[in-house]
Amino acid sequence: MNDVVGAPGGKAFPDDEILLADIGRFLDELDPPPGDLVERVQFALALENLDVEVARWERLDSQAGVRGSGTGTITFTVSDLTVMINLTKIGKLHRIDGWLVPAGQYSVEVRVAEHGTTSTTADEGGRFVLDNVPRGTTQILVHLGDVSCRRTVVTPTVVL
Amino acid sequence: MTDVQTAEVDPPWEGLTGAELHAACMHAARAGDRQAMDRLVAELTPLVWHVARANGLDRTVAEDVVQTVWLALFSQLDKLRDPKALAAWLITTTRREATHPYGRRTQPVPLSDEVAESMPSMNPAPEDEAVRADRDRRVWRAFVRLPDRCQELLRLTVLAGRAEYQLVADALRMPRGSVGPTRGRCLDQMRDLLASEGGSR
Numbered sequence: 088m089n090d091v092v093g094a095p096g097g098k099a100f101p102d103d104e105i106l107l108a109d110i111g112r113f114l115d116e117l118d119p120p121p122g123d124l125v126e127r128v129q130f131a132l133a134l135e136n137l138d139v140e141v142a143r144w145e146r147l148d149s150q151a152g153v154r155g156s157g158t159g160t161i162t163f164t165v166s167d168l169t170v171m172i173n174l175t176k177i178g179k180l181h182r183i184d185g186w187l188v189p190a191g192q193y194s195v196e197v198r199v200a201e202h203g204t205t206s207t208t209a210d211e212g213g214r215f216v217l218d219n220v221p222r223g224t225t226q227i228l229v230h231l232g233d234v235s236c237r238r239t240v241v242t243p244t245v246v247l
Numbered sequence: 248m249t250d251v252q253t254a255e256v257d258p259p260w261e262g263l264t265g266a267e268l269h270a271a272c273m274h275a276a277r278a279g280d281r282q283a284m285d286r287l288v289a290e291l292t293p294l295v296w297h298v299a300r301a302n303g304l305d306r307t308v309a310e311d312v313v314q315t316v317w318l319a320l321f322s323q324l325d326k327l328r329d330p331k332a333l334a335a336w337l338i339t340t341t342r343r344e345a346t347h348p349y350g351r352r353t354q355p356v357p358l359s360d361e362v363a364e365s366m367p368s369m370n371p372a373p374e375d376e377a378v379r380a381d382r383d384r385r386v387w388r389a390f391v392r393l394p395d396r397c398q399e400l401l402r403l404t405v406l407a408g409r410a411e412y413q414l415v416a417d418a419l420r421m422p423r424g425s426v427g428p429t430r431g432r433c434l435d436q437m438r439d440l441l442a443s444e445g446g447s448r
Contacts, residue, residue: 101386101441103426103434109386111405117387120296124310128292128317129285137322141315146307241318243311 123224127244130200130224139228139239140165163227163242170229170240174247181220181247185227187213193229200224222247258282265413270330277324288317294334294406294415295341301399302345312344319344334418338403389440397433404430 101109131141142163163170169188174181187193190213196206202221209215227242260271260283268290275283295316299309319340320327327336390398404426407416421427426434 099435099438101438103431106386106434106437107401107405107408107426109383110390110401111408113383113387113390114293114297114402114405117383118297118300118306120292120313121306121310124296124313125289125292127310128288128314131314131318132284132288132321133281134318137318139318139322141311141318143311144307243314 123246127224127246130198131226131241131244134198134226134228134241136239139241142168142170142240142242144243144245165240168229168231168240170227170242172227176222177219179222180218181222183217183220183227185209185215185217187215187229189213191231193231196228196230198226198228258286260286265411266330266417269333269414273324273327273330273333276321284321290411291333291337292317294412295337297402297406298338298341298399299345301402302342302395304345312341315344316341331414331417334412334414338415338418342399385441385444389437389444392440393433393437397436400430401433401437 142165145162145164160171160173163172167189171186171188173184175184183197185195187195187209190211191209192211193209193213194206195209195215195217196204197217197220198204199221200223202223205217205220207215207217223246224244225247226244229240231238231240258280259275260268263271269287272283272287272290276287292313295313296309299312299316300306304312316337320337327333390401393401403415403419404421406412407419407421415421
């Protein structure tokens with residue numbers, strides 16, 4: 088079985104062409120972008136104002152299974168804000184209990200594809216609750232700051 | 248008549264490809280045309296994805312970075328006047344996002360082995376297939392052990408060789424299908440990794 092190394096004659100084997108062809112195949116078969124990623128990006132781009140900061144989903148190993156499983160705690164962070172949400176599945180809907188750190192009475196919105204937007208305001212402890220949120224492609228927006236310096240932080244569009 | 252109603256009218260980029268398609272879409276997107284934005288995203292998300300993956304991000308973090316890069320592009324599209332600069336902009340911005348403190352590498356090494364491990368089950372198969380899957384697994388492992396710089400260069404080389412990604416070749420001043428000296432060294436390194444891996448014979 089010398090299909091990979093040890094070809095006779097000391098010639099480099101597998102040669103450049105074979106390796107590049109392999110890599111090309113891997114890009115499509117082993118490591119393609121997730122099938123719904125384009126759709127999720129397109130959903131994120133349907134925001135009215137695109138001048139936003141996208142928070143990162145902080146995944147701990149123990150949460151590896153949370154994505155898409157419809158329940159559990161998820162943490163998103165951006166430079167100076169952490170958004171934690173706890174999902175509770177109730178029938179076909181979700182209840183989202185959230186917590187902003189640092190706390191502030193910020194306006195919070197949740198967008199769900201094909202279901203529009205629900206909004207609320209966090210209390211002074213940074214807590215908020217969004218009830219009866221349909222499941223699906225979801226994004227949470229937090230509007231920070233005052234009139235003079237308004238910023239919007241969004242979570243990545245995820246399927247909850 | 249709004250745009251929404253005129254679905255039977257082909258958008259101005261219909262039938263265009265490559266640089267012309269991107270130029271037409273960028274022009275329309277600057278005027279706020281969502282369809283044009285969607286088209287660019289559909290065309291070029293694989294490019295952004297592979298640059299993110301090549302820069303050490305696991306698949307889930309790469310997903311977030313892809314979204315960040317696209318939002319960044321469309322929120323400052325006015326600054327990018329030259330459509331020819333699009334690929335270079337996407338590549339540079341993705342790299343920067345990938346090395347951003349928040350782009351932390353959750354699981355530095357094993358992430359891609361995981362992909363390799365899942366291969367046999369993806370290809371449940373007779374013996375020939377199993378032999379091929381085993382070979383693929385070894386080649387993939389060698390690939391993901393390359394330095395990020397090499398992984399990125401090789402991924403981009405492969406993409407640049409495809410007609411729809413001519414813009415990558417242009418951005419990298421890379422004649423299509425060619426393998427330059429740096430790429431050659433990366434491939435040599437990949438062969439060394441393959442040879443040194445146990446059970447490669």
